Amino acid sequence: MSRRVIVGAFDRETDVIAATQAARDGGYIVEDVYTPYAVHGLDRAMGLKPSWLTWVCFAFGAFGLVFAVWLQFWTSTVAWPINVGGRPWNSLPAFVPIAFELMVLSAGVGTVLVFFVRRRLRPGKRCVPFDVRTTNDRFILVLDGEGPSDLGDVRRLLESCHATAVDERQVAAETAHGGRARATGRLNLGLGVALAATLAGYWALGVDPLRPNFEFMPSNMVHAVSAQAFATSSVLPRGQTLQDPPPGSIARGLLPWPYAATPEDAARAGVELSNPFPPDDPAAVARGAAVYATFCQVCHGAGGLGDGPVTTRGVPPPVSLLADHTRQIKDGQLFHILTYGQKNMSSYTAQIPREDRWKVILHVRQLQQRAMSPTSQSQVQTR
Amino acid sequence: MADMDVGALRPPLIAGHKTLAQVTEDVCAPMDGRPTALWWIGLAISVLALSLGVAAVWYMFVTGIGTWGLNRTVGWALAITNFVFWIGIGHAGTLISAILFLLRQRWRTSVNRAAEAMTIFAVICAAIFPVIHMGRAWLAYWMFPVPNMRGSLWVNFLSPLMWDVFAISTYFTISLVFWYVGLIPDLATVRDRIRGNGPRKRLFSFFSLGWSGSARTWHHYEAVYLLLAALGTPLVISVHSIVSMDFATSLIPGWHTTIFPPYFVAGAIFSGMAMVLTLMLVARKTMRLEDYITLRHVDVMTKFVLFTGSLVGLAYGTEFFIAFYSGNPYEQFAYTNRAFGPFGWAFAIMVICNVVLPQLFWSKRVRTNLAVVFVISLCVNVGMWFERFVIIVTSLHRDYLPSSWADYTPTMIEYATLIGSFGLFFTCFLLFCRFLPMIAIGEVKSVVAHDARSTGGPR
Numbered sequence: 001m002s003r004r005v006i007v008g009a010f011d012r013e014t015d016v017i018a019a020t021q022a023a024r025d026g027g028y029i030v031e032d033v034y035t036p037y038a039v040h041g042l043d044r045a046m047g048l049k050p051s052w053l054t055w056v057c058f059a060f061g062a063f064g065l066v067f068a069v070w071l072q073f074w075t076s077t078v079a080w081p082i083n084v085g086g087r088p089w090n091s092l093p094a095f096v097p098i099a100f101e102l103m104v105l106s107a108g109v110g111t112v113l114v115f116f117v118r119r120r121l122r123p124g125k126r127c128v129p130f131d132v133r134t135t136n137d138r139f140i141l142v143l144d145g146e147g148p149s150d151l152g153d154v155r156r157l158l159e160s161c162h163a164t165a166v167d168e169r170q171v172a173a174e175t176a177h178g179g180r181a182r183a184t185g186r187l188n189l190g191l192g193v194a195l196a197a198t199l200a201g202y203w204a205l206g207v208d209p210l211r212p213n214f215e216f217m218p219s220n221m222v223h224a225v226s227a228q229a230f231a232t233s234s235v236l237p238r239g240q241t242l243q244d245p246p247p248g249s250i251a252r253g254l255l256p257w258p259y260a261a262t263p264e265d266a267a268r269a270g271v272e273l274s275n276p277f278p279p280d281d282p283a284a285v286a287r288g289a290a291v292y293a294t295f296c297q298v299c300h301g302a303g304g305l306g307d308g309p310v311t312t313r314g315v316p317p318p319v320s321l322l323a324d325h326t327r328q329i330k331d332g333q334l335f336h337i338l339t340y341g342q343k344n345m346s347s348y349t350a351q352i353p354r355e356d357r358w359k360v361i362l363h364v365r366q367l368q369q370r371a372m373s374p375t376s377q378s379q380v381q382t383r
Numbered sequence: 384m385a386d387m388d389v390g391a392l393r394p395p396l397i398a399g400h401k402t403l404a405q406v407t408e409d410v411c412a413p414m415d416g417r418p419t420a421l422w423w424i425g426l427a428i429s430v431l432a433l434s435l436g437v438a439a440v441w442y443m444f445v446t447g448i449g450t451w452g453l454n455r456t457v458g459w460a461l462a463i464t465n466f467v468f469w470i471g472i473g474h475a476g477t478l479i480s481a482i483l484f485l486l487r488q489r490w491r492t493s494v495n496r497a498a499e500a501m502t503i504f505a506v507i508c509a510a511i512f513p514v515i516h517m518g519r520a521w522l523a524y525w526m527f528p529v530p531n532m533r534g535s536l537w538v539n540f541l542s543p544l545m546w547d548v549f550a551i552s553t554y555f556t557i558s559l560v561f562w563y564v565g566l567i568p569d570l571a572t573v574r575d576r577i578r579g580n581g582p583r584k585r586l587f588s589f590f591s592l593g594w595s596g597s598a599r600t601w602h603h604y605e606a607v608y609l610l611l612a613a614l615g616t617p618l619v620i621s622v623h624s625i626v627s628m629d630f631a632t633s634l635i636p637g638w639h640t641t642i643f644p645p646y647f648v649a650g651a652i653f654s655g656m657a658m659v660l661t662l663m664l665v666a667r668k669t670m671r672l673e674d675y676i677t678l679r680h681v682d683v684m685t686k687f688v689l690f691t692g693s694l695v696g697l698a699y700g701t702e703f704f705i706a707f708y709s710g711n712p713y714e715q716f717a718y719t720n721r722a723f724g725p726f727g728w729a730f731a732i733m734v735i736c737n738v739v740l741p742q743l744f745w746s747k748r749v750r751t752n753l754a755v756v757f758v759i760s761l762c763v764n765v766g767m768w769f770e771r772f773v774i775i776v777t778s779l780h781r782d783y784l785p786s787s788w789a790d791y792t793p794t795m796i797e798y799a800t801l802i803g804s805f806g807l808f809f810t811c812f813l814l815f816c817r818f819l820p821m822i823a824i825g826e827v828k829s830v831v832a833h834d835a836r837s838t839g840g841p842r
Contacts, residue, residue, distance in 0.1 A: 013832055032597045032598060032599055033597070033598035034595060034596040034597055034598070035596055035598055035601065036403060036572070036596060036825065036828055037568070037824075037825040037826065037828040037829045037832075038601045038604065038605050038825065038829060039598070039601070039829075040829075042598050042601075043598070043602045046598060046599075048598075048599065048602050050606075051602060051603045051605075051606035051607075053603055053606045053607055053610065054606060054610065057610045057614075061614075071528065072540045075528060075537035075538075075540065076537070076539075076540050076541070079535065079537060080534060080535065080536060080537055082539065084539055084541050084542075087541060091541055094540065094541045095540060097543075097546040097549070097550065097621065097625050097628075098540060098545070098546055098549045100617075100621055101546075101549040101550050101553040101618075101621065102549065102553070104553055104557060104614050104617070104618045104621075105552075105553040105556060105557065107610070107614055108556075108557045108560055108561075108610075108611055108614050108615075109556065109557075109560060111607055111610055111611070112560050112564055112607060112611070115603055115604070115607045116592065118603065119597075119599070119600045119603060119604075120593070121567070121592035121593060121594065121600070122592055122593065123589050123590065123592060124588070124589045124593075125592055125593025126588065126593060127571065127574075127588070127591070127593040127594060127595050129575065129595055129596070132575045133575075134575075134595070134596045135568070135571045135572040135574075135575045135594070135596050136403065136404055136407050136572060136575065136576070137402065137403035137404040137407065137828075140596075
């Protein structure tokens with residue numbers, strides 16, 4: 001089935017606008033105008049309403065915005081809330097950038113797709129132009145020729161607007177539907193083949209959930225290299241896996257201890273060091289008492305008199321901790337003695353940690369104080 | 384906008400009193416026949432550089448990210464510098480295609496197609512860097528909030544790095560759509576020029592979507608184009624603002640400043656406009672498009688470079704002033720170290736190329752001397768690369784704790800990756816110049832018609 005149209009060709013945009021206006025004024029139906037570029041004023045001459053795609057754009061933009069806010073709210077607050085630096089889960093200001101981006105993305109892509117669908121633009125569509133020069137430099141006006149119109153009248157009208165050629169053509173009526181049906185059929189066939197190929201592949205390859213996944217990148221950390229601290233290394237400096245600590249570094253929990261095991265340094269420690277724990281710290285004093293009972297009491301005795309149990313079995317008794325001489329030894333020097341030992345006493349570094357050595361000194365001071373006070377003095381003497 | 388009558392006061396935008404058919408011929412001429420020797424040489428060098436980059440990236444994937452010169456203190460360096468540099472390059476394309484469209488700047492029609500293509504290729508180059516920086520690029524899809532079998536464990540939407548993922552992917556998609564929508568009528572023009580029914584004709588038929596030039600389609604097309612421009616304008620500003628927030632939301636002195644978003648956007652347009660100038664000066668010479676990309680186009684673009692360059696200079700000055708005025712010793716140290724520290728030479732290159740040299744554009748003699756314009760545009764590109772390097776590396780390498788201070792030297796692998804990104808960019812651009820109309824034929828035709836009406840000359 002075909003129908004008749006009247007085709008006028010023009011060389012200037014002003015002419016085609018004038019001709020379009022004149023044809024509409026003359027009662028003809030303007031089917032379409034084909035132009036090499038967007039001619040401004042032609043939409044008015046053709047009587048086209050403003051494009052409704054702005055509303056489509058608004059709708060897609062609103063959808064994108066709402067979706068983005070929902071997605072961020074739901075994932076961050078409902079589905080799996082994660083505490084990031086103590087910030088609230090529902091941090092709306094932080095959602096603004098992504099909400100904006102998704103709004104733009106949705107509005108832009110959505111509008112273009114609707115435009116393509118509405119104007120029937122799709123990849124591979126064949127275009128049969130009235131004149132192959134429409135996309136180059138010619139303006140084509142197409143009028144509906146089905147009515148009782150006389151070609152001569154139309155020709156005179158269009159030529160008064162400087163038309164270069166006017167003739168009538170037969171066009172196939174509404175070929176769009178047939179084309180679309182064919183395209184849909186082809187698409188369905190393609191999708192069917194793809195589905196069949198996928199199912200066939202699934203059946204042929206099989207699925208074994210116990211099989212490890214294919215390892216396609218060697219550095220995917222599937223096989224982690226566990227380096228032994230004292231093994232040789234091929235990549236690290238000087239072939240060592242465990243690198244030397246930087247000069248001047250100290251082990252965790254230790255402080256510098258610039259004293260040697262000499263009497264001079266012992267005296268110096270007494271001058272330079274002081275007990276980090278105050279004597280009125282009950283927890284430190286209690287700990288000191290416990291340490292004393294465990295490590296010191298066997299020789300020095302519960303009261304510090306140097307009468308511990310081992311002294312009755314042949315071990316030479318130590319000097320009394322309550323003696324005047326001992327009382328005058330400074331905390332730092334006592335710490336030095338605990339660290340390095342003195343005379344028969346050996347070093348207690350291995351048994352008593354640093355802080356406990358200071359705490360046990362607190363306990364010794366307390367024993368001495370108790371011995372000095374009048375009531376306890378008599379007790380000691382009577383014992 | 385066609386009705387805006389500028390009269391005979393302004394010279395026509397397109398020189399040589401072209402007819403519509405001549406425009407088609409001139410723009411399509413480089414696509415016909417054999418490419419020139421110069422084109423082949425350019426493509427060979429670009430492909431060589433690209434191959435070098437591919438080899439470097441492959442070596443990095445197989446061996447590990449330790450092949451780069453990064454350390455615990457300087458965890459971001461050349462790769463992120465390149466990322467910000469390329470993203471910035473892209474911004475001028477969107478400025479020309481979207482913002483200048485909204486501002487009714489008709490001169491944009493001669494350069495917008497190439498500038499948009501530049502945007503797309505630059506964003507591709509940019510997107511590569513954060514992805515390969517992850518070390519395991521094949522897991523890059525973890526950045527998107529896809530339902531997964533880990534719970535679903537979702538991405539952290541509070542992180543600016545996540546905002547970046549969305550900003551860059553949206554920017555790339557919208558730029559591509561904008562470019563393609565603009566290209567459709569021209570693809571149809573080329574399609575109708577090709578005689579016979581060879582594979583080239585079929586390819587152009589496929590991608591021109593059956594475009595017939597119908598006024599009813601043009602009517603909606605214009606609306607779509609305007610909408611895309613209106614969406615692209617805030618988008619382009621948001622993208623570099625978000626990129627700057629990668630730095631500004633951290634607590635590193637030298638990064639943690641509120642001026643970053645506008646400063647980065649100005650810098651992006653500055654560097655991008657310089658790149659457009661570089662490319663267009665080469666293209667007009669080698670593709671014989673002197674009538675389309677005229678001295679007036681160059682003049683307008685140099686003024687853009689001057690303006691944005693001055694904005695960038697103002698931003699540099701503001702940063703130093705705020706560091707002084709804040710009384711914050713860490714800020715003050717960061718900026719003293721930036722100017723006079725171990726990377727002071729990079730800072731000097733940045734200031735000379737970005738602030739001093741563009742000031743020459745105040746002189747009309749400089750603006751019309753194309754050789755000088757070309758050299759300055761190259762310098763601006765170099766200077767803007769160094770700006771990102773200075774911001775990233777000098778801020779990181781001396782942070783709060785002197786015990787964690789470190790130095791940074793890029794490795795050969797990093798240099799090769801940078802060269803590879805330039806190879807990718809120019810390979811894409813040369814192929815684009817050869818196989819697609821690099822000037823928007825349809826838009827130039829409407830300008831030619833407008834010129835003819837407003838100057839009364841022959842059309």
